[in-house]
Amino acid sequence: MSRATSPRYQQYRNMPVAVIGLGVTGRACLKFLLDNGARVTGFDRAAIERKDVLAQIAYEDTSSFNLSRLENSSVFDEFELVILSPGVNPSHEAIAPLIGQVKLISDLDLFTRHNKVKCIGVTGSNGKSTVVDMLHKALQACSKTALLGGNFGTCAIDLLDIEADYIILELSSFQLQISQNIPLEIACILNVTEDHIDRHGSFANYALAKQYIFKHAHAAIINRDDAATLPLPSINKNVTVFASVGQSAAANENDFWQDERGVHQRNLCLIEASDLPLPLTHMMLNMQFVLAMLNALHIELAPAIDALISYQGLAHRFEVVLESDNMTFVNDSKATNPGACAAAINCATRLQGNIILIAGGDAKGADVSALKPIIDENVSLTIVYGKDAKLFADLLNNVKSVSNLDEAVDIAIHIAKETADKVLILLSPACSSTDMFANYQARGNAFKQAVMRVAA
Template sequence: MAREMENKLGDVCVLGLGKTGREVARYLCGQARGRVGSVTLYGGASSSEGDATRELEALGVRVVVGTEEVEGAYDLAVSSPGISEFSAFFSSAREHSREIIGEPEFAWRESPYKWVAITGTNGKTTTTTLSTALLHEGGLSAVAVGNIGNLCTGEVAARTPDEWFVAELSSFQLACTRLLHPRVACLLNVTPDHVEWHGSIEAYAAAKEKVFQNLDAGNLAIVSEEDSWCQAVISRLEARGLRVCHLNVHAQPQAPCAAFVRDGRLVVRLDGKEHDLMATTEVPIAGDHNLQNVLAASALALELGVSAQDVARGVRAFHALEHRIEPCGEVAGVRFVNDSKATNTDSVQKALTAFPKGRVVLLLGGHDKGTDLAPLAADVVRDCKAAVCFGAAGERIASALEDALAEGDGTTRVVRAPHLREAFDAAVSEAAPGDVVLLSPACSSFDEFGNMAERGRAFKQMVSDLGKKRES
């Protein structure tokens, strides 16, 4: 149940006509009479009238489309995550509003109890989903919200007092937070991504770190100590006197709070007390990065009171998420794996750790984010049997792989294909029994598909069609 608040929201401006903007506007229209003076939604320059605008107008929302020039005066503006804080649209709204915030911040203010928050460049969705499952295993009420696709605001009205919000928060969403104060906050990693939105890697990392800005000594920060950005964050958090759980898959931290692998077993230490959970071989999702995700989720659940036995049982029952190292069939002895959610280079590098070296035929390509390809190329030519490069970024990726081959002694075959369909056929031709055809593209999907899920499902359909063809 949403917290009943005496304070008025006044006149509210909502930015964006997508899912977030529509949900916030609907929520505002459902508030007690007098709490909200008016609701105005600006759709943006590319927006136009349609069913969505007519639905909102029927609720009493004033909808303005086709422009990013905000007019009038507002007590509060709520921005959708796709609108950069450095954009002219955002700036225009800020000039006409007393305060501008993002949707998770708005939801937290409406219902500011029992929140945990999870962020990082990679692993957010897996960790959020697993954390929610572990809380359920321990008998706690919990719902996954935020960037995972289930808007925080959409869950506020029906929320019960004992329900935990397990919030996956992107850098976009965190950039516009000010008061958000989770009970547990987790930062899995920081690698270059969405730099074009934030303006720099420093601004991107700073947005991620905002998940900790309001934590106090009674809370827990869970942070990987395996990359330089996160190491600096740990130092700053500990300087504030906060409890920090050090995540490390490859070494045992000496901190009083830590989650790590020791002698092939997952261990979580909280305030000096150790919980030996299970053998790494019992974890049902592959890869070192998933060991980190499991450790983070386990530490979070233990901190909130779930028993070690329930945590271990919940982990063993967990399955791969759709589009995240998702097994999707075997044809003629070749395994096919859908990792369409791997939209940056670091995610692909982590995915490769889940498979035997020299047995992967990798599908790389899509919309080119312009990121540095050298580290990815080095790992691919070291670990992969073949790489099929496709889409708008295909040529640049293929060239980077060939440069890496020229500098080393790898034997990876580099194949070019125009689109995913042709790339899939080429990968099948390169694969032999015992190999893995892995779609882990390192790019967003917008050159060919509406989103990464559409791309992943297209790949799975190709696998299904291949299986049927081989059976006939």
């Protein structure tokens, strides 16, 4: 239902605005604009009825909203503002002519126009959801009020007008690619491995999109073991690298490092690996990023260290589902690219020697051949399914193709039962889920249900 316009947002009253893409982000922008008196037209490739869109945002006033077809760029001539959702490719023939125009903005640009809270931005190919979740919990442990949003959690526009010390934004390459201005107190790229090549066209373009996180940042935290995480002077020559993290030796006093014993700064071990539920290499690296960001904010680390030690991880990210007889089942459905899959296999080898990998889905144009050495060395059998199963089947030696995830689980369990050794059955697809599932969460839940069904 329509509400009174906020005095802060009077500029949108009666403004003609287009919202391209009516997924979760687009609908959040739509609601904000309608609540503040804008006249909005929505564009979406799906055939969505107007009443359905409005119902999804609990809005009943249909007088200031229209739904239209995305035909060519001339349809946007009448609008003062055009908001592009991150899921919509800006190379679309109707959108490409708008690139560079002031009126074409992202949902994050809309948010930062009005936001007054200090923001911290995190991106990377792998681990960004875990890091922002860790950081959120660490700030709370330090008695700081923090909001979490962007590509993970709440849409950024829904965080306006909420009092907080900090807003943590997880930022995807899609969001960074189309945003003009995201001011950040601290920005970091965790890592860059091949992903979303179908959208960006090349690895170089994808890595460049990640770099845009530094465009309006004051300070950066980098991974000194990954050169692609260092700010490019051509993006922002004024951003300061406050600290680095990594497995290699630290160079400066603000830097963090790790070894088998744990996480260190200078000569002090801050987190003992033996105190962690799963002392995994990538989890300790994530903790380094969090500690470095807190240091940059001049926040006492002791309460945060306690929060990190007790951190249990996210669902669908190397999540131990069940340990039964000689089998351990791990759900790593969030591994939607080859780099994430490689990290999961490395983790699995530390827990168990005999690994059955379940992989496949939509590879999004990525080159999966980089996985061959690590799979050949560490995985006893790879079971593949989905749109790009053949990429794996043609690449690997010990591989079996199946029609769906349920069949993959059934076969993995059957083989494990015939094995005397302990077996770790790992779902780490290295691919997007969208060929068969709504998202990686649905895929992970389907895996867990299949495991529980067989276990029962």
